[in-house]
Amino acid sequence: MRKLDVQKIALSYDAQPIVKGISFSITEGKITALIGPNGAGKSSIFRILSGLVSPDSGFVFLDGIQMKSFNDLRSHCGYLLETADFYAYLSGKKNLELLIALTRSSANATELLEMVGLAKDADKKVQHYSKGMKQRLGLAQVLIDNPSFLILDEPFNGLDPEVKELILKLLTDLKNKGKGILVSTHLLEDIETIADDFILLNEGEIYLSGSMETFGNDRQNVKMHFDVLLPQNLNLGFENCMNANVLTLKANEKETQTILKELYELDLIPYKIDRSSLLYDKYMEIIK
Ligand SMILES: Nc1ncnc2c1ncn2[C@@H]1O[C@H](COP(=O)(O)OP(=O)(O)OP(=O)(O)O)[C@@H](O)[C@H]1O
Structure with missing residues (x-):
């Protein structure tokens, strides 16, 4: 089973500590929910994991082997961070086809669009997509390289209830196919239905973490x-x-x-x- 171990990551902005030396793991075949109030540091953790910012300190291990930097994670992870960027004047399908060609992936744009419920809008220009549709195209994009780990920052943002259900099911299907998923959200009741583990973050520290089962006996x-x-x-x-x-x-x-x-x-x-x-x-x- 593949495993990403993040150890003692810390990040400050303008000498203000934001992520305070936290450790956690992401395991293949499991969904880990990263939750916490606004400003807790969730997006900052995603920025570190994607190599967008370098942490002040901390390490990452993949299958027990220490990586040189967080940038090295990129070939193993698919990222959905804030809002993904697309060519607005091209269709959703064309955007995916371009990325598939660029990355020499064997993915199929039509299949990916079907997975995220965008099949009927495949040929619509992205500039005419709603926020939720762009979010779903972002998810399709994440799957192009068939990464082992998915790092998803608020994937339910802007989705209507029906599409949200579709994405919840998609994440469960991906987990069952062996993906290790780290997902942040404010939709606590929804994520609880699919998460195996959770990390509850507060002011840059882990307030509580563990498997949902462990706490299942709580009142x-x-x-x-x-x-x-x-x-x-x-x-x-x-x-x-x-x-x-x-x-x-x-x-x-x-x-x-x-x-x-x-x-x-x-x-x-x-x-x-x-x-x-x-x-x-x-x-x-x-x-x-
Ligand atoms: N570029 C930056 N410069 C300075 N401070 C920043 C920067 N980015 C984020 N912060 C601060 O870091 C803290 C954590 O922000 P972050 O976006 O990681 O939180 P979050 O848990 O993702 O919040 P939300 O739920 O609102 O998305 C906040 O206090 C925020 O103001």
Whole structure:
């Protein structure tokens, strides 16, 4: 399994530390979500990984071998950074064909456009593409060289819900084909559905990181809605808050099951259950 190990990277702008000596890995066949508030340093990390800026310090290892510089990563990674640049007066397909020819790739422009849901707009000039369409063309471009790792800075920016779903599925398919994906986003609930690992960044430091599974047992906010008034003396042996026909508590998945069993025995069956997102809860710990 291929692995990128980033170690102790630090970056300052005008003597102001922005990325403060952080380490993390990207593994083939996994999606790692890089999340954090505005200004946490996510894009700065992407700039380092793409060789656009040199870190003040830090190393990168590919499959255990130290690379001379972050520039050496370029032949192993595909990058989607902020907004990709295209020839506006050429069609999406022509843009891809040019890049395919330039890089002597064996990729097929039509197939790539299909993958990102742009097949029907293949022959439209890029100057007539919407922001979301350009974003998708950027993703198609990233795939031209069939890189092992994909480094995607906010790939869902400007996408409508339908296209967002398509890209979420595309990322899962790419992961299943063995790509290692690092993706930053503010769409916590969406990324949670596909991420294997996460890195929660705050003020240039890792506040929390790990696999989604590790934290899957953490308690989350659970809200149950009933179509009857809840009895005042309801005792579930669990700290909760009742409001007429809504029960709110903090429970992990197993605890939620136990509570549901107790409720069913009392003939109280919720018609709707909301669980907060794990990443959202962790993110909110920073904001508080
Ligand atoms: N070229 C620059 N010169 C000086 N400061 C910069 C520069 N680029 C970014 N910064 C600062 O570095 C910090 C981190 O910015 P960065 O863009 O990496 O954050 P981010 O986590 O990607 O934020 P967002 O979620 O808003 O995209 C911010 O305080 C920003 O103002």
